[in-house]
Every structure is written in C-alpha cells, then in structure tokens.
Amino acid sequence: MAGRAVKGYSRREFVKSSAVGLAGLSAGFPRVRRASAAGKGEVEQVTVGLVQEAFTVDPHMNFSRYNLDTVNQIFEQLVHRDAKAKMVPGLATAWRQTAERTWRFDLRKGVKFHEGEPFDAESVKYSFDRIQDPNQKSALTPTLRLVEKTSVVDAQTIEIITKQPAPVLPAYLSLFTNIGNKSWLTAKGDQFAARNANGTGPFKLVEWRKGDFTRLTRFDQYWGGAAAIKNVVLKPVPDANTRVLALRKGEVDIIQELPPALADEVKKYPDLRVSAVPSIRVHFLYLRQDAKPFDDPRVRQAVNHAVNKDAIVQKLLRGFGHPLTQVLTPAIFGYNPAVKGYPYDPERAKALLREAGHPKGFSTELSGYPALKEILEAVAGNLKEVGIDATIRIDDYGVHFENIRKRKASPMTYLTWGNFNLFDADGTLPYLFLPESEWSYYTPPARLVELNRLAASSGDQRKRQEAYHEIMKILQAEAPLLLLHQQFDINAANTKTTWQTRSDNVMLLYGAERV
Amino acid sequence: MRTYIVRRVRQSLYVIVGLSILVFALLHLTGDPASVLLPPYASANERAEFRRQMGFDDPVYVQYLRFAGNALRGDFGTSFLQGQPALGLILERVPATLELSAAAMAFGLALALPAGIVSALWRDELADYFCMTMALLGQSIAVFWLGLMLMTIFSVGLDLFPVSGRGGFAHLVLPAVTLGSYTAARTARLTRSELLEVLGQDFIRTARAKGLWEGIVIAKHAFRNAMVPVVTIVALEMGTLLGGAVITETIFSWPGVARLMVQSIYERDFPVVQVGVFLIGAALVALNLLVDVLYALLDPRIRYR
Numbered sequence: 070m071a072g073r074a075v076k077g078y079s080r081r082e083f084v085k086s087s088a089v090g091l092a093g094l095s096a097g098f099p100r101v102r103r104a105s106a107a108g109k110g111e112v113e114q115v116t117v118g119l120v121q122e123a124f125t126v127d128p129h130m131n132f133s134r135y136n137l138d139t140v141n142q143i144f145e146q147l148v149h150r151d152a153k154a155k156m157v158p159g160l161a162t163a164w165r166q167t168a169e170r171t172w173r174f175d176l177r178k179g180v181k182f183h184e185g186e187p188f189d190a191e192s193v194k195y196s197f198d199r200i201q202d203p204n205q206k207s208a209l210t211p212t213l214r215l216v217e218k219t220s221v222v223d224a225q226t227i228e229i230i231t232k233q234p235a236p237v238l239p240a241y242l243s244l245f246t247n248i249g250n251k252s253w254l255t256a257k258g259d260q261f262a263a264r265n266a267n268g269t270g271p272f273k274l275v276e277w278r279k280g281d282f283t284r285l286t287r288f289d290q291y292w293g294g295a296a297a298i299k300n301v302v303l304k305p306v307p308d309a310n311t312r313v314l315a316l317r318k319g320e321v322d323i324i325q326e327l328p329p330a331l332a333d334e335v336k337k338y339p340d341l342r343v344s345a346v347p348s349i350r351v352h353f354l355y356l357r358q359d360a361k362p363f364d365d366p367r368v369r370q371a372v373n374h375a376v377n378k379d380a381i382v383q384k385l386l387r388g389f390g391h392p393l394t395q396v397l398t399p400a401i402f403g404y405n406p407a408v409k410g411y412p413y414d415p416e417r418a419k420a421l422l423r424e425a426g427h428p429k430g431f432s433t434e435l436s437g438y439p440a441l442k443e444i445l446e447a448v449a450g451n452l453k454e455v456g457i458d459a460t461i462r463i464d465d466y467g468v469h470f471e472n473i474r475k476r477k478a479s480p481m482t483y484l485t486w487g488n489f490n491l492f493d494a495d496g497t498l499p500y501l502f503l504p505e506s507e508w509s510y511y512t513p514p515a516r517l518v519e520l521n522r523l524a525a526s527s528g529d530q531r532k533r534q535e536a537y538h539e540i541m542k543i544l545q546a547e548a549p550l551l552l553l554h555q556q557f558d559i560n561a562a563n564t565k566t567t568w569q570t571r572s573d574n575v576m577l578l579y580g581a582e583r584v
Numbered sequence: 585m586r587t588y589i590v591r592r593v594r595q596s597l598y599v600i601v602g603l604s605i606l607v608f609a610l611l612h613l614t615g616d617p618a619s620v621l622l623p624p625y626a627s628a629n630e631r632a633e634f635r636r637q638m639g640f641d642d643p644v645y646v647q648y649l650r651f652a653g654n655a656l657r658g659d660f661g662t663s664f665l666q667g668q669p670a671l672g673l674i675l676e677r678v679p680a681t682l683e684l685s686a687a688a689m690a691f692g693l694a695l696a697l698p699a700g701i702v703s704a705l706w707r708d709e710l711a712d713y714f715c716m717t718m719a720l721l722g723q724s725i726a727v728f729w730l731g732l733m734l735m736t737i738f739s740v741g742l743d744l745f746p747v748s749g750r751g752g753f754a755h756l757v758l759p760a761v762t763l764g765s766y767t768a769a770r771t772a773r774l775t776r777s778e779l780l781e782v783l784g785q786d787f788i789r790t791a792r793a794k795g796l797w798e799g800i801v802i803a804k805h806a807f808r809n810a811m812v813p814v815v816t817i818v819a820l821e822m823g824t825l826l827g828g829a830v831i832t833e834t835i836f837s838w839p840g841v842a843r844l845m846v847q848s849i850y851e852r853d854f855p856v857v858q859v860g861v862f863l864i865g866a867a868l869v870a871l872n873l874l875v876d877v878l879y880a881l882l883d884p885r886i887r888y889r
Contacts, residue, residue, distance in 0.1 A: 118748075121847070124666050124851075125665065125666050125668075127667055130667055131665065132622070132623040203633070203637055204637075206634070206637050208622050208623065208634075209623075210626075210630065211623055212623065214627075214630070259667055260662075260668055262667075263666060263667030263668050264668060278839065279673070279676060279677070279839065279844075280677060280680070280839025280840070280843060280844060281680075281749060281750055281837075281839040282749065304748070304837065305837060306748050306837045307837065307843070308728075308837070310835075311732070311735065311748055311835055311836070311837060314732070314735050314736065314739065314740050314747050315747040315748050318740050318743075318746075318747050320746060320747050320748065320749075467614065467615050467620065467852075470624075471615050471616070471619060474619065489624075489625055496625075500625060506627075507628055508624075
C-alpha cells in the first residue's frame with residue numbers, strides 16, 4: 070500500500086505532508102530537560118486538588134478529561150503536545166504520510182515501561198487494537214474511527230492505514246490514545262488494569278485510595294529525563310471553595326478549575342497565583358435556521374450584532390475570556406485572522422431586522438443549563454433592546470444535550486465546543502456544520518461542504534488552510550451561530566513550582582520544577 | 585418476638601425488591617448512558633453499536649431481570665466507568681461513611697441530650713433560651729455554609745484541623761461537627777419536649793411524693809420514658825446520615841458512599857447506583873427493625889406478636 074500511486078494525490082503533496090514528520094525527526098532526540106535527576110530544581114512532593122479523580126487508570130477505556138489528568142502522567146501517546154499545544158514527538162520520533170491512506174510512525178528507541186519491559190511496535194498495535202475491539206467496550210473507540218488497520222513493520226516502526234485520507238491523524242493520536250504494555254495487560258486482565266498501571270510516562274502509580282488520593286512517584290528511567298517532582302499526590306476536592314481554602318492552607322499546591330469569581334480571592338495572597346490561559350473551548354448559541362425567523366441570514370446577523378460580548382466577558386467572566394470573531398480560536402489550524410466577527414451594534418441589528426421584515430422584532434426561546442443562567446439572562450436582555458423577546462429555558466445538563474441530539478433544541482440553544490483538543494478545524498466544522506452530524510442544525514451551502522471535504526482529506530497543509538479560511542468567510546456571512554466567547558482555563562497554584570496551565574489544560578506535572 | 589422479627593425481615597425483602605425496581609426505572613428515565621459514556625464526537629452509529637454491546641438496547645424489563653438474576657447470584661455487575669465490580673466499589677467506601685456517620689451521631693447526641701435536659705429542667709429560663717436558640721440555628725443553617733465557615737475559621741484561620749480528606753481524628757472533627765449539627769439541633773428540641781411532657785405526668789409526681797432524690801426521678805423515671813420517641817428519631821437520623829451526607833462529603837472531600845453515589849448518578853454508572861441504593865435501603869430497613877426491638881426494651885408495655 071505504501072508505495073502505491075494514488076489518484077488525485079501528487080508526490081509533491083506527499084513530500085509536503087512529510088515535512089511534519091521531518092520536523093519531528095529533527096526534534097526527535099530525547100529531550101534534555103532542565104529538570105533532571107541531578108537534583109537541581111527538585112521538589113519533594115506536589116499535591117494537586119483535582120475537581121474529580123480518575124475513574125480508571127486503564128489507558129484504553131475512558132475519554133473523560135478528568136481521567137487524563139491522572140492517566141496522562143503515567144501513560145504516553147505517540148504524539149505529544151508542548152505547553153503551547155504544538156505537536157512534538159512523543160513515543161513516536163517522526164511520522165509521515167507514505168500514501169494517501171497510509172501513515173508511518175518511527176518509534177522511540179530505548180523507552181521502558183515502569184516494570185522494565187521495553188516499549189516496541191507490538192504494544193502500539195496491541196493498544197490500538199484493544200481500543201477498537203468491540204468486546205473491550207471501550208469508550209475511546211470513536212477516537213480511532215479514522216484507523217482501519219494498525220500493523221507492525223518492525224520493532225520500531227508502525228504503519229497505520231486509514232479509512233479515508235486523514236491528514237489530521239497525528240492530532241488524533243496526541244491525547245487520548247495512550248500506549249499500554251501488551252504482555253502486562255494480557256497477563257493481568259481488565260479489572261486489575263483498571264486499578265493498577267504500567268506505562269512509559271514520567272510518573273508511576275504507587276497507591277490509589279479511591280475518593281481520597283492517588284499517589285505517584287517519578288519514573289527514574291523516563292526517556293525524557295527524570296521529573297524534578299519526586300512525588301505527586303492527586304486529591305479529588307470537588308468543591309471549588311474548599312479547593313481555594315486547601316490552597317491557602319498549603320494542603321495542596323495546585324488547584325484545578327478556579328471559578329472566575331474566586332480569582333480575586335486567590336490574588337490577595339502573595340504566595341498564590343492564578344494560572345489562566347485562553348482555552349480552545351468556545352461558547353455560542355445555535356440559531357436554528359430550519360425554523361422561522363432564523364432561516365433569514367439577516368436575522369442571524371442582527372442577533373450577532375445585538376449581543377454585547379465584551380460586557381459578558383468583562384462583567385460575568387471577570388475578564389477571563391475573549392469575545393469570538395469566529396467559531397475557531399487563534400490556536401486552531403484554520404482560524405482566519407481576516408474575519409472580524411460582528412461588533413456590538415444595536416442600531417445595525419435593528420436595521421437588519423427591519424430589512425428582514427421584523428421591524429417590531431419577534432418572540433423566541435433561548436435554552437441552556439443551570440451554570441449558564443447569568444449569561445443567558447445577559448443575552449436575553451440585549452435581545453430585548455432590539456425588540457426580540459426571548460424566553461429563557463433552563464434544563465438539566467444531560468437533558469439539554471439530549472434535546473440537541475434528538476432535534477428538539479430551542480430556536481436559540483447554548484452549546485460549548487472544545488475541538489476535542491485536535492487544534493484543527495476538523496475537530497469543529499464537520500460536527501457543527503455538516504448535515505450528517507447529530508450536533509448540526511445547519512444546512513450548509515454546497516461550497517462549504519466541498520471546501521470541507523478538500524480540507525479534511527488533503528495532505529497539503531497550505532491548501533487545507535486556504536480552504537478553512539474560505540469556510541470562515543462563508544460562515545461570517547451566513548452567521549449560523551450567535552458567537553459569544555472563547556473561555557479561559559483557570560487554575561491556581563502556590564509559588565512552590567514553576568507549573569503553568571497548558572493550552573490544552575491537561576494537568577501534566579512533568580517539566581515543572583522548584584521556583 | 586422472634587415471629588415478629590421473622591415477619592419483619594420478610595417484609596423488608598419486599599421493600600428492597602420494590603426499591604430496586606423503582607430505582608432501575610428512575611435511572612432509565614434519566615436517559616441513555618451511552619450519551620454520557622461515549623465522547624461527544626461519537627456518531628449516532630457508534631452510539632448505537634455501544635448500546636448494543638452494553639445491552640442498553642434491550643427493553644428495560646429485560647435489563648432489570650438480567651440485573652436481578654445476577655444480583656441473586658451475588659453479582660451486581662461491573663461499573664461502566666471504573667471497570668471493577670460495583671459491590672466492591674461501594675463496600676470500600678463504607679468504612680469512611682460509617683466513621684463519619686458515627687462521629688456525627690456521637691457529636692450530635694453528646695450535644696443534644698444534655699442541652700435537651702437542661703432546657704427542660706430550667707424551662708423558660710436563660711439556659712433554655714440559649715440552648716433552644718442554638719438548636720434553631722443548628723436546624724436552619726445551610727450545611728455547606730456551616731462547613732465552609734468552620735473550615736475558614738478552624739482550619740485556615742486557627743490552623744487546628746485539615747481542610748479536606750480522610751486521615752486521623754483531626755480530619756474527622758469538622759465534617760462530624762458539620763454533619764452532626766442538624767442531628768444535634770433536632771434531637772435537643774425533641775428531648776426537651778418529650779422530657780417536659782413526661783415530667784408533667786402522675787408517676788413523676790408520685791416518685792417525688794414518695795421522697796425520691798430528684799436526680800433519680802429525672803434519670804430513672806423521666807429520662808428513660810422520654811427516650812422512646814428520641815430513639816426513633818435518632819435511628820432515622822442515622823439512616824439519613826448514612827445515605828445523605830452528600831453535601832458534607834463534597835465540602836470536606838470525604839471519600840464516602842454518598843459522594844460516589846452522586847457521581848455515579850451524574851455519570852449514569854447504573855451498576856454502582858443500584859448496589860448503593862440496595863445497601864443503603866437494606867441498612868435503613870435494618871435500622872427500623874432495630875428501633876422496634878429497642879422500643880420493647882425501653883418500654884415494657886410494648887410487646888410484639
């Protein structure tokens with residue numbers, strides 16, 4: 070398959086796409102870390118107040134991001150992301166597309182699992198096959214839906230055949246698809262693996278008292294150099310106020326998910342710091358164009374001009390957010406800096422409504438879940454000012470999403486989207502705008518569908534980017550969503566370590582060291 | 585008495601079976617577990633396939649019979665999320681819950697009984713006003729607020745106790761006080777009113793008239809008789825403590841059953857919820873039975889047939 074010429078896919082495109090892999094190769098040597106086992110910057114113990122502990126430490130069963138905060142300290146993926154979310158070599162040192170539907174990954178040499186076994190291609194194949202095995206009932210199966218077959222080329226090389234041309238495959242292999250040990254997993258069985266772990270990551274699992282704490286210790290033979298933090302305690306502290314009190318008291322060193330309202334409290338203490346970064350999660354409302362009056366693009370644009378996003382960010386989120394100009398954030402491949410969004414302009418909104426034949430406005434319904442109440446009220450208040458009378462409907466979180474899936478969403482329905490941490494438009498556009506997606510309430514123009522098909526299958530990153538840029542322009546005119554804001558991931562810590570929130574907000578402790 | 589207990593145990597089994605059917609039905613009303621268990625990018629087909637693998641596509645009664653059949657053999661299923669037997673997951677949290685409930689109850693009673701007696705004996709005097717005002721506060725303060733205040737003052741401010749987690753005695757104090765305060769308030773009020781009622785009765789007047797020392801009158805004659813309703817409330821309260829400590833467990837990050845149950849309900853981890861409800865139900869039923877037996881011991885007029 071590898072060398073076969075594929076119609077519509079030139080050699081030049083292969084070479085270009087391989088550039089990713091070459092970049093990987095050059096950076097592929099074991100990274101020499103400032104934090105080394107030599108002792109400089111060492112920290113005896115770091116305790117983290119998590120929102121929620123892991124459900125399981127089986128690397129192949131759970132997709133929840135809270136699970137990753139534990140599991141991804143212990144296990145690793147083929148592709149890593151640096152703190153800025155750029156893809157960098159992980160257990161694979163380089164990767165390249167060798168044919169339209171074929172990818173090759175060169176695996177890192179000299180890597181060991183915590184119990185001493187060498188890491189090789191068999192473990193990668195076993196891990197992917199296990200995730201895809203129907204009998205395993207893994208919740209991660211959809212993560213590998215692009216993958217048709219994984220095969221071992223030799224001990225240090227793996228080949229993946231995809232079901233369709235998949236330029237985004239490495240991104241899919243960068244977060245959830247952890248590599249477990251074939252012989253260990255088969256010998257120990259599923260129930261043992263749910264509670265015990267043998268990975269290649271910088272930390273080893275030592276003790277797990279469910280509901281209370283998880284204790285990790287650094288893996289001295291880690292290929293990237295031993296972590297500066299010797300011991301890690303992960304404690305679930307579900308209440309945000311308690312997390313802040315525990316941080317103040319010094320019981321924990323890092324806490325997750327600081328509510329914006331508590332940020333000022335944390336800032337009062339000189340030995341504490343707020344660590345916030347723009348997330349790739351965006352907040353918006355669907356405007357259901359399958360129902361009047363949102364079938365008219367002018368009405369959808371009017372709604373976008375009517376809502377004061379800056380005020381929502383400043384007043385309700387206390388500045389922890391950015392008003393959106395488009396459905397992608399600047400960190401996501403495909404973001405078009407030329408698209409400027411819809412400035413707050415009630416007069417323009419009224420004019421558009423008049424043009425569309427609604428000089429006196431209209432009545433509609435806004436829906437969301439309890440955590441969004443304040444934002445929904447602000448949106449409804451803005452809409453009222455241009456004559457749109459929106460009733461607010463609040464449902465339970467689960468019911469809200471089920472309504473969306475079952476096509477029962479309100480004309481204006483709140484949703485947030487996290488791009489599945491792909492940092493590529495492919496993690497957003499097909500889901501929100503293509504008719505076959507359960508999440509889409511939009512009938513896209515043929516041009517958008519065509520551009521998306523091209524971008525999702527081309528190996529040429531420049532062509533992909535052009536296609537996405539054009540899609541962003543089309544969406545600006547079409548206004549299928551009421552765009553609100555990009556959220557921030559807000560954590561807090563004391564000044565004991567250099568730990569910072571990552572762009573993908575995964576709580577990785579490797580790389581942090583004493584201040 | 586023995587016949588009575590056998591009959592009550594048999595009735596309790598019906599209650600527990602009924603409870604399990606009700607919980608099963610209610611859980612299935614909350615929606616499709618596949619929509620929570622699979623990532624949001626799963627397609628409709630992937631969700632359907634997952635439902636088939638997990639047996640969620642069978643009619644609810646088929647799923648119930650499968651669950652009940654396995655449960656009879658002692659197999660309560662495997663947690664969807666945690667990949668381990670549901671019974672074991674609940675049982676490993678039981679010690680923490682028992683520890684907290686017992687400590688909360690001990691704190692509650694240690695505060696409530698003296699306060700109730702003092703209030704009754706010095707009725708409408710300063711001591712009574714003080715105790716009953718505290719009881720009113722204890723019953724009306726929101727648990728989460730009380731917990732956070734105690735934490736702010738005693739853990740962060742005075743540095744006496746840890747903020748969160750389970751460990752030694754120090755870890756237990758604040759959660760037990762938070763959880764026990766409501767019990768204390770309720771029991772104190774009840775003790776006072778029951779004692780006042782008993783103190784007004786003829787046999788107390790007789791006891792005093794025949795010259796008994798007042799201490800004996802109170803402790804032996806009045807208090808024991810006033811205890812019958814108090815025992816009921818205390819036992820029911822214990823049931824509430826066992827299953828209803830959600831807020832306290834959450835605020836203090838206490839690794840008990842209640843927190844696991846709430847999390848499992850949110851995540852639609854049905855096997856864990858089923859076992860939890862079964863065990864908490866069984867504990868409540870057992871407590872009720874215990875109360876009835878205690879009645880007979882406290883009040884010789886009560887006999888069961």
